Amino acid sequence: MREITFSEALGEAILEEMSRDPTIFTYGEDIAKQGGIFGAYKPILGKYQDRIIDTPISEEVIFGSALGASLAGMRPVAEFHFADFLFTGMAAIANQIMKFKYMTGGQGKIHLILRGPDGISKSAAAQHSESIETIFMHIPGIKVIIPSTPYDMKGLFKTALRADDPVICFEHKMLYKMKGPVPEEEYYIPFGVADVKKEGKDVTVIATSRMVHESLAASEELEKEGISVEVIDLRTLVPWDKETVFKSVKKTHKVVIAHETWRRAGWGAEIAATIQEELFDYLDAPIRRVGAKNVHIPFSPPLQDFVIPDKNSVIEAVRSVL
């Protein structure tokens, strides 16, 4: 199968759906001429120029206008530049987009996507490195997708572009240039279906985004010691695939959850709580969570590396539950 990058997968998804649906348009900062700050839109530069729009640095309008455009019949894809800047326009997201349908008694199908980069890159420091997907799982009202491969990026984004609900998509900065197999033929990945990346029998590791790759690397090392790790990529957090997770827990009886966002009250805490509430008798060890230490992402490389979880954090957590 051909291999393309994560960015190219995103670009293909947008272009394919734009050619089908004239209501799709995309806008944000630095996208129409520059192709996005991490090149996410480079593959679509020069195409559909009237529907790929550079905007002022006005986050509350970037997000809030997506709701208005949707209610007026369009399907906007608004780019958030850096996940950290979601906070800058958070009123429009948490008070408007995420509440509109519910508080109006279900009026309108809300067709909109917020998408952009999250996570660490090389020393971007505290205001350009955050992973804040948990917040959007905590507050009801938006579907959360967080792909880890080019294949998932394209398939999930195509589904998002046909969804009848608001969607937020987190794309890890370190993944944009990653290549992976993506078929030529059209496909869609439904929300709420996890991907078992690797089967195993001793421990279940549940991860998303960059931590899927760290977990796979960890499992390879552990395999050499005879420890068999099952790695599950949730791919979407709202909805999250309880069925696949539960099936795995019933098999391995031990669970590690790995994400780049903070360990404290990160989404792993929610998954862990659900497992212990509903599958307590199946567990042979406490559930371990791997996440960033509970400080901001620091600048200096040794500091950043210390705060952010990696392969070794997963290995250590797996060992601790055996």
Added chain:
Amino acid sequence: MELPKELLVKFYKDMVRIRTFELKAEELFLQGKLPGFIHLYIGEEAIAVGAMANLRVEDYITSTHRGHGHMIAKGASMRKMMAELYGKKHGYCKGKGGSMHIADVSIGVLGANGEVGGGLPIAVGAGMAIKLQKKDNVVISFFGDGASNRGAFHEALNWASVFKLPVIFLNENNQFASTERVQETTSVENISDRAVGYNMPGVSIDGNDVIAVYETVKEAVERARNGGGPTLIEAKTYRLKGHFVGDPQLYRTKEEVDQRWPNEPISRFERKLIEGGYLTEKEKEQIWYDAKAEVEDSVQFAEQDEYPAPEEALEDLFEDSTNCLY
């Protein structure tokens, strides 16, 4: 007054309908029949009515927490509004929103809004949609004096100007942001002065003069329909009731409010209509009678309606909620 008689009488009728609805809502609230809290539009009716007379059904508005008047003027169902105020099943929001979240997307009402200034970015988005669809519709975004101090206001005006969007920013300066006087919180004497910073026309008018509102908005709407971009209009008015029903109003005296009542828009316009021979005493009485009947009908509808079943609280979050509620 060179406007056709039917239009003038319609202005009067719609203002009376709003006033009657609001007085009833106040009464019901004080009787403890309405949960939550409500914000009345009494004294500001000329703005919604004068503005909305320029709109088509397919044009959009965004409203505020003080939105009942906008809804009625845009053509919303009083029955569904009243049922929503009661928290009943057949209210506009099936009891999930209440007064501050009434919307009717089918007639272009993109929501009242519980967040001051929350509708401004939404209006800009609707304007972007209209432009991309190459239509000649327009959006009117209603907002208060308090909202003009929010970042959302400044972002929205700059953006609408840059993209020449068909959005009319209609400021209802009722002199108070909740309990705070506009002079104490706002850097400019006229909120329309802020239009200069965004390179768009800005004008301040007497918001208690329904004809002035109609004509000013008409010009702005025509400009917007013809690709001329946004306008900022400040309609100066006065909030005759408290911020919400039950507001102790420690920030102003009763005398101040009493002095403002003679300038309220309905009686002012009524005198003009009667003096000009556009309306007889008998026709006037009929209009009030009809408005009361319409409002009473809405109350009866709401009283007879059922409450939503508790588990309906789990509906309407998403179009497809599969596995999204755990």
